[in-house]
Amino acid sequence: MAHPRNIVRVSKVTKTFQLGKVEVRALQGVDLEIASGDYISIMGPSGSGKSTLFNMIGGLDKPTSGRVFIDEVDIAQLDAYELAWLRCRKIGYIFQTFNIIQVMTALENVTLPMIFAGMNNDAAVAKGIQLLELVGLGDRFRHKPSELSGGQQQRVAVARALANDPAIVLADEPTGNLDLTTGEEIIELLKELSQERGVTVISATHDFKMLNVSDQVVWIRDGRIEKIENREELSISVGQIGVRE
Amino acid sequence: MKDKQIPARATKGSDSVDRLVVLPFKKSVEISLKSIRVRFFRSLITTMSLVLAVSFLSFVSVSTDVANGLLSTQEPRLRQALIRSGYDVRPEDTTLGSTPKQRWIVILSLLVCVVGIVNAQLMAVTERFREIGTMKCLGALDRFILRLFLLEAGMEGLGGACVGAMAGALFSLINALFSFGTVAVTTLSWTDIALSTVSAIGVGFLLSLLGVMYPAIVAARMQPVEAMRIEQ
Incomplete structure (x- = not known):
């Protein structure tokens, strides 16, 4: 692709929550364009609206005003079926708490989205094993989540996110519950996958390790985009952050 | 991945069936x-209250069947034995139904059992918020969740009701053997016993589905983002 198209486009999005009698304005007019195949990190302190923006992009939440386009489709216009379809085929989710379904084995977790997508069982199992091998868990697909370490569970989650060859992988603090080395391994894995498969990876994080691999970093503060930096500009500002904090 | 367009509402015909989200029944x-x-x-534990209530129902109706069997012999001795063990047999009666008091107690116990099921299933739903939310993020539709909960409750209900009905009937027969002797077993109509047991199983199954209805709807309607917000 000579001219990378925008896989996600966020236009003038605001979001207001009603917390008791107080109105919380989580997002106050956000504009953002994300090119297909990029590795994006959304950074910001907690309470900055980072998670809210993230949920919007994932089609998990609808904006109060403004529009969110995924692949040039306005998600506010979609009905329940189309949203489910979008979550199933277009977007892969990775969570801070892994959210592996506890009663299923690693393989069953990975095949579930493929079953939802209408793939037959044998094909899903074959692809599931292949994906688990890809994330380095080829010998552990019969294990229950309780028999896997945190890092291994997150690997299962990565494999599951890739099950239906999504265009976007959304990772919400993927390293938040992992130790330093394991976190780095997961980041490395995500980066590799993004490069090899051309998947757009969008991650919300406060993990500075994520910055080095990001093509673009979006800084959010008080419900607005503070700045968007490309990788070339990064090393300097990371230094500044280190000084500032 | 460019070929993967979100199916427009208009194209939800036969050509796009494979593009919709499915969960096969099997x-x-x-x-x-x-x-x-x-x-x-x-x-x-969820099923226990159902087992108890259904076994009570089956006990009561099988006991009535046994009494009817004894009464059908028209022997004054057995009639006396029935009256002695607490049945209200009037001289002109040839069959016995359950008394209003018995019916009320049975209905009450079934009612308590449904409330128990609703309570237990609501707990189960709360425990599984995260699992449900995750499934929804993976593309599950509301009705998949509903179906899973109904199936689970249906199977639990059927199993529990079977155990309960059998236990109730068995206990009632043993009880009759002790009170009236072997004549209780030789005079009774096995068709009636089977009918009583099967209807008790049916009632138990339906109650289990009734009890899970509200919790399942709560689970199915949940937004995935809400599920994600809940701390473990």
Whole structure:
């Protein structure tokens, strides 16, 4: 692709929550364009609206005003079926708490989205094993989540996110519950996958390790985009952050 | 990946069937069975109140069947024995129904059992918020969740009701053997006993589905983002 198209486009999005009698304005007019195949990190302190923006992009939440386009489709216009379809085929989710379904084995977790997508069982199992091998868990697909370490569970989650060859992988603090080395391994894995498969990876994080691999970093503060930096500009500002904090 | 366009509402015809989100029935059964197996102890507790209520229902109706069997012999000795053991047999009666008092107690026990099921299933739903939310993020539709919960409750209900009805009938027969002797077993109509047991199983199954209805709807309507917000 000579001219990378925008896989996600966020236009003038605001979001207001009603917390008791107080109105919380989580997002106050956000504009953002994300090119297909990029590795994006959304950074910001907690309470900055980072998670809210993230949920919007994932089609998990609808904006109060403004529009969110995924692949040039306005998600506010979609009905329940189309949203489910979008979550199933277009977007892969990775969570801070892994959210592996506890009663299923690693393989069953990975095949579930493929079953939802209408793939037959044998094909899903074959692809599931292949994906688990890809994330380095080829010998552990019969294990229950309780028999896997945190890092291994997150690997299962990565494999599951890739099950239906999504265009976007959304990772919400993927390293938040992992130790330093394991976190780095997961980041490395995500980066590799993004490069090899051309998947757009969008991650919300406060993990500075994520910055080095990001093509673009979006800084959010008080419900607005503070700045968007490309990788070339990064090393300097990371230094500044280190000084500032 | 460019060919993967979101299906427009207009193209939801036969050509785009494979693009919709599905969960085959066989797979749903598989998942619910697994869910029961993994949480066996939990399911056991959920089903316990049903087992007890259904066994009571079956005990009462099988006891009535036994009494009717004894009465049909038209022997004054057995009639006396029935009256002695607490049945209200008037001289002109040739058959016995359950008394209003018995009916009320049975209905009450079934009612308590439904409330118990609703309570236990609501707990189960709360425990599984994260699992449900995750499934929804993976593309599950509301009705998949509803179906999974109904299937689980249906299987638990059927199993529990079978055990309960059998236990109730058995206990009632043993009780009759002790009170009236072997004549109680020789005079009774086995068709009636079977009918009583089967109807008790049917009632138990329906009650189990009734009890899970509200919790299942709560689970199915949940937004995935809400599920994600809940701390473990």
